Amino acid sequence: MLILDLFKMALRSLIANTMRTFLTALGMIIGVASVISMISIGEGARQQTLSTIEKFGTNIITIKPGRKKNRHVSSDTVKTLMLSDAEAIEKNIPLITGVAAQVYRSAQLKYGSKNTNTTVRGTGEQYLKLSNFTIERGRYFSKEEVRSIRKVAVIGSTVLKNLFGDSNAIGKKIKVSGNNYLIIGSTKPKGALSWFDPDDQIFIPVTTAQKRLFGLHHIQSIDVQAKKMEELEAIKKDIDLLLRVRHGIHEGEDSDFHVQNSSQWLNSWGDAAKTFTYLLGGIAGISLLVGGIGIMNIMLVSITERTKEIGIRMAIGAKKREIMEQFLIESVLISFIGGGLGILLGVIISQTVSKIGGWDTIVSTQSIILAFGFSVGIGIFFGFYPARKAANLNPIDALRYE
Template identity: 45%
Template sequence: MNVIESLRTAYRGLVANKLRSFLTLLGIMIGVGAVVTMISIGTGASSMVTTQIRGLGSNLLMVQPGSAGGEMGGGARQASGTGTNLTLDDSKAIGKEVNGVTAVSPEYSSQTQVIYKDKNLNTSISGVTSVYQQVHNFHVLYGDFLSDEDQKVGAAAAVLGQTIVSDLFGQANPIGKTIKIKNVPFRVIGIMESKGQSGFQNLDESIFIPLSTAQKRLFGVDYLRSINVEVATEDQMTQASNEITALLMSRHKISDPDQADFNVRSQADILNTVSQVTGTLTVLLGGIAAISLLVGGIGIMNIMLVTVTERTREIGLRKAVGARRRDILAQFLMESVFLSLLGGILGLLLGMLGSMGIANIGGWPTVVSMSSILLAFIFSAAIGVFFGVYPARRASRLNPIEALRFE
């Protein structure tokens, strides 16, 4: 019995019970669809975050208050970025004393209310200095950025992200207009280029004002949220990171590195952490979806067992007219593989639609990779074989005499 013949037989067996075959196939279809969608969400998230972190610049070190290895020391620790112990003087000291540093950007940011005429919104206000543009590779598009003079006098000047402009001003030109941040009037002097999501914040939704103004006039603090350090070359990153750690430890009078009240991280460190997280997420999502695939496989086995029982007399007849064991085995195996493979293909389409839908509705980039397509194919074929072998073997081992007598 050749392959085409057994395919035809399998096809006819399935068509004979259209609804049943479809429902069985649906189990695999949903399973494969779910796996493909989930993996595409995971890969999409991972690639999105990776790109954003890359966008931060590869020669950037971030110093934030709080400890990195909180679980090592006893007692309560503050979470990263929430401490109050990094100061402008720390920042200046880094710029002066650490080798290979080309620019240091001290920053303080906080959420607060912004008002223009009758419109208001709650957004991120970043107190930065003139080097911010250089360190973050994020530049002003229209007008001017904040100057050293603005920093020195604590000027009430603001540079707006693109989203802020469209939210507050619509089509109007905002430069020269006055907005109120926490009821303090600020003159808009520039508009930033569009950068979108970067790291964990959307820079287009930020307003940039002089650091001194942010600390003293708006929020009344004297500490920093972060210090971003630009290092001349990537080779000097480790050296610079160590020097910064040593410098800040001596400035903060800490001798045990585990007790450090700050942490220094490079983009690569963050990338590692994030890809670990998204990798785990992808495996988790895929794993949950794979369970539904397994259930689909059991559905196939169930139906194949029913089919074998139902068609016992047919099996007996086929044997009587000359079918060998392996002909019967091939016929039923072909049916289950046909079912699961067709389910796999439809599931793949469903998964692609699903991930496109999520990309459209959720604004979440999804990637249906070649590997997940292959995975879906191989997996569904394997499920067809795995769950089809037992019923098919049962069919092939039927005694023709008893099978023919079966009522």
């Protein structure tokens, strides 16, 4: 009953000063809108990055030669990983659904008068499945073709476009570093990440790449696919043990290879993107704070202006608490209105950004609750001091104030 009346009084005094109320609320509107739109942009960027990374598979364990600490040592110069290691993993490690050994080099491709530089990836028959590629036309090479060192190639969509344009490539022969390779299939485009294009490569049997093309005995990495994400750690341990035994590494010595999984990479990317989101949100939060200070400023002015009113209310029996509540309700109401309109504006901004900028934006319920809760909190926080100042006025002094 009383709270409803106090609410009515607060609303009336806000309406009586419409312009002032609006300008004060504007601070909150801008604050909340920027928090929501910034977080939505950051969150959109994060989701976009993660989903792109996920295209490469998340339940993949990668084994690379060299110690983990020597991350910068090129896997070219460390020649400890062999094709037989990959075969041993496939044979001995339980709970895995695929293994793909890889060697890769950049090479020049030629078809007729056209040529292009691209990555040639020598790999096994299971690579397609492990790397989430799908065949668009033709087929992928078989285990038999790997075993018999065939000169066949499956080409990525970017390469296809560069060399063949729109015409059919299946059954054509291309020159890879001067040797003829038969194109047996092409992959569907995955879409480029900002830093590299997974479709700009061709796949050939790993044996062919080692023996006919690059002249290598070692391999550069082994991808292993786990059946389930939860089993990744156990599989990593098993692989580590198996390879240490195979490489004759004694206890206490460092391995000459390292095992990592892509979900770790994914996580660290996700974390980086999250930090970015927080950073954006934090910067926007400052404007929310400025909005709050605006509320406090106006409430202080308003209380000075209405000292006489406070005196009258006290003279007819308003208690300190009731005076305080009245002004607190006013400040909370301003931030409430500001918060509500701010959410609306924030959603509009983030949708405009995604439409015009072609950016994914995600307005999450959490960010709305966060911004709204924060703005009401700011209303209480910054309204508290002025309200208390009003409540602590001496009735007779307030009444005499001119």
